[in-house]
Amino acid sequence: MSVVGVDIGSYSTHIAVAKLGAVEVIDNDYSLRPTPSIVAYGDRQRFVGVAAENQKNLNPRQTISNFKSCVGLNFKDVETLGDRFGATASVDTKGKLLFEVRGHELSPEQVLATLFTKVRDIVKANDDNEELIDTLVVSVPVYFTQAQRQAVKDSAAIAGLNINEVISDASALALSYGKSKDISGDEKRNVVIVDVGHEGTQAIVVEFDSQSARILASAHNNIGGRAFDDELVNHAVSIIEDKYKVSIKDNVKILNRLRNILEKTKKQMSANTNKIPVQIDSLMDDTDVNFTIDRAEFEKMIATKIATIKETIEDLMASTTVKSEDLFSVEIVGGSTRIPAIKQVIEEVTGLQTSTTLNADEAIARGCALYAASLSSKFITKKYHITPAVHYGIEAMFVHGGQHEKVLVSDKGDSINEPVSIEITADLPLNVALQYTDSSPIEDKFISLYKVDGTEAKRGVFNLKFGFDTIGALELKEVVMTAEEQLTKKRKSVSPDRGEDMEESENDETTELVPCRTVLVFAKSMPEPRNIVELRDEEMSMIHADQVEIQRQEEKNNLEELLFKCRHEVEEHNEQLGEEEVYTNIIQFFEETENWLYEEGEGAPKSSYLDMAQTLHKKMKVFSVWVEKFQQMKAREEEKRLFLERQQQRQQEQEEYEEQMRQNYHQQQQQRSPPRNVRKIPVVYEGDGDYVPFHQPPQAQQAPKRPSPTRFAHRPDPFFSSHPFFGDSMFGW
Known part of the structure; x- marks a missing residue:
């Protein structure tokens, strides 16, 4: 069973798991530690995290983001947020916020439950396929109301998870700091921790000793990375509309793309004082956009928001008796603390240089996992007590x-x-x-x-x-x-x-x-308790539908992979079988299957892909048998051809040999002299001319024996005899 701590942020979620000897922030299914807090609703399934972020610009109205701070609130509390969520926001009969997607109305608690379902899947995939989460601790901002805290717990229950404790980000940061620092027995440290996140800024003063931490005071505002991005986007929209004479402020897709690019530009400005070029290809109507922006210009845009952060830290210091000279250090976390202007303001108010010994993105998740480990019976940990403070009277x-x-x-x-x-x-x-x-x-x-x-x-x-x-x-x-x-x-x-x-x-x-x-x-x-059972049944139904769709997609991918594999195997015989009817027929079948797969079969059920894969296997089996017989036939034809060639060659060699023997014999006869001891028969010459003696030729030497044909030559020809292979009606032979 897993011991898990979760930091659900408005921008991204981090998951930490307590293991023997350490706390580890685990990766998601894309091998990334931060999982975007985004849920997208497709035609057949839901997408969460990175997959939802990829869908955000394709279907902006079917994607929900920045919903974390809305759980447990009424519609009037978030009405001013406008199009921040992506999906259309509406209100129910009780004044609660609802999101309209794909013809359904979903509450923020249901959307958060979908994110908790993703958390469970990530933990299962990374923690040795553990099915159950033994201990779960989730953090929320210090400014969350009791209704919002209860909504977070209800969301986890809808997803089938039981939250052991909901702690504040301040408690998680205090535990993460206290456990990682070597504080001597009698030493006491007063530390200011500032967290500038995506939706707001939290600042706390904590008193640490070797065994406990006590939160003395806290303060917050709603200024965070989102507000800085809004200023950049508004500035860029003004430049583009003036320079290119177009209107893009109402185009959701263009604004999403522009926001993603400017977020990267903001990070570059934190490390460079030079002008940063912004180039966007085909932003609208095939128009390429380019302009520049530098850090000084950006700091001027966010000057009022930086002043708000400064005021919040001043209120924090004024709400406690701890003075600047009593502070041990000032720790900063959160992605937006990387902006130099924010660091400068914090240092001006506290009088100390900011410290980054805590992980800016993962410190809260680690603190939650450490807290969960102290609650679980699986681990024996050194107790470190955290005393949280009330934020609202x-x-x-x-x-x-x-x-x-x-x-x-x-x-x-x-x-x-x-x-x-x-x-x-x-x-x-x-x-x-x-x-x-x-x-x-x-x-x-x-x-x-x-x-x-x-x-x-x-x-x-x-x-x-x-x-x-x-x-x-x-x-x-x-x-x-x-x-x-x-x-x-x-x-x-x-x-x-x-x-x-x-x-x-x-x-x-x-x-x-x-x-x-x-x-x-x-x-x-x-307030009346939510109907968790009904909402959980609905979530389980959605989870089942997602799994069915995932399996359908997997079978579709398997069929596609099998199709290309079979086509590759068949096309290897192109030179040998290119003119054969069986070959052309199966190639045509591949083309028809591919067209079906990308057109009519795009939304086919899982069974259709399985049936098509089975048909493909059968045809490949028949084709393999045909190829084997075809190759056997070709092999026999080649053997016959070679046999006839050998027979012809042997006959030619025999004839050449006989001709050579005859020539040798005549040459020998011409060169041979008359025999010596040959008996002469007296002959009476009766001719008119001079007598010329006639010499009888010697007895002809016996010609060499002509080689007889081999027994193999008299063997019946198997290629011209009847054979069942050549009568196979299956292949038309």
């Missing part, structure tokens, strides 16, 4: 004497680890509402409502006990009614004469006050 409201009264439960900066008890006098029936104080910058201040039952009195004194749960939400833990009950008692005396009890007169009655303590039953009536 919370008060309880009730009715007393027919009027609404308020009492402060926890103030900003208080520790959330300590329970709180307050005593109130209120009317019955008692209803206790928790809400944020008027000084909190939250518009919707309502938190929860508790109804108390179990008494018929009209008024009472109550002791209320509050505590923070595992997600950092304040809850009513116990309600005790305390009162003093009046009891009247009559003193009795005994007569010595009668030995009987005698009651005294009414003037001798006494009254005693007896304390009464009653634990009352209460229930949380608002």
Whole structure:
């Protein structure tokens, strides 16, 4: 079972897993550590992370991004964000935010649940295929309300995950710092940690010692990397529209592409003071765009936002008694802290040079994993206690004497680890509402409502006990009614004469006050819990649909790979079989299959690809048999040809040999002299001329024996005899 810590950022998500001896930030399916917090909805499946980012510019209205800060909020709280999400935003009957994609309406909690599903898949792929997550800790910004924290937990439950604890980014950073530094036993360090992320800036003051860390104060604003990118995009749009006389401010695809390019330019400006060229090919209507921008110009654009960050850090320092000379160091994390102007402002306020010993992108995820390891039974870790602080003041409201009264439960900066008890006098029936104080910058201040039952009195004194749960939400833990009950008692005396009890007169009655303590039953009536079961069933259905589509795509890819492999095997016989009908037929079948695959079969079901692959295997099997027989036939024809050539060559050699022997014989006869001891027969010459003796030729020598034909030559010719191979009707022979 895995022990996991997750930092879900507005821009990207990091996942850390606790392992023996270390905490490791794991890679996603694209071998990247940051997973974009983007969810895209296609025709058949959902895309999350890098795949969704690739789809963002193709289907901007079917892609949802920057949704993390919207969970648990009403539509009116995020209405000003406009087109930041990509998908069209709407409102339901209860005033909640909804996203419209592919004809469906999805809440931010459902979109976040999809991201949690991706987290589970990444952990499973990287942690030895572990199916279950034993301990899960997720971080949220310090400014998240209790409704948002509960929404994060509900989102994980929709995805089938159980969050053990929801901690703030401040707690995760404090734990990451405290565990990585060697702090001596009696040493105390006051450290300022500034996190400038994508959606906002968080700053905290933490007191560290060797065994614990206590968050003294915190501050935040909504200025982050997104705001800086917006300034760059607006500046670039103004330049392009003036220079090229076009309007692009309403084109979502062009703005997305422009934002991606300018984000890279922003990173280059952090390391260079020279002018940075911006070149975009075919941005609109085949028009190439180019312009330049430098760091000084960029800092001038974001000057007001830098001033807001400076004011936030000043408020942080003013909210605690820690002075600049008491600080040990100033740690900066978050991608936007790489901007030199932000570093300069932090150093001006704190009086110390900024330190980057913490990983700017992964420190929060590592802190979450360390916290999860301390909760899990799989690991034995050195305990390092973190004492978080309350970021928003919370008060309880009730009715007393027919009027609404308020009492402060926890103030900003208080520790959330300590329970709180307050005593109130209120009317019955008692209803206790928790809400944020008027000084909190939250518009919707309502938190929860508790109804108390179990008494018929009209008024009472109550002791209320509050505590923070595992997600950092304040809850009513116990309600005790305390009162003093009046009891009247009559003193009795005994007569010595009668030995009987005698009651005294009414003037001798006494009254005693007896304390009464009653634990009352209460229930949380608002907000209403979400229907997690129904939403989880819907998410499981989507997961199943995604898996079916992934398997369909895999079978399609397998068929495509098999098709090209078979075509390559067949085309290797092109020189030998190019004119054969069987060869041309199977090549035509390949072309028809390819056309079907990229046209009609583009959206075919998985079974169609399997059937086509099976048909392809059968045809290749028949073709292989045909090729084997064809090659056997060609081999026999070649053997016959070679046999006939050998026979002809032997006959020619025989004839040449005989001719040579005849020539040799005649030459020998011509060169031979008459024999010596030859008997002469007397002959009477009767001719007219001179007599010339006639010499009888010697007995002819026996000619050499002519070689007889071999037995192989008289063997029947197998190529002209009947053979079943040449009568095979399958191939038309």
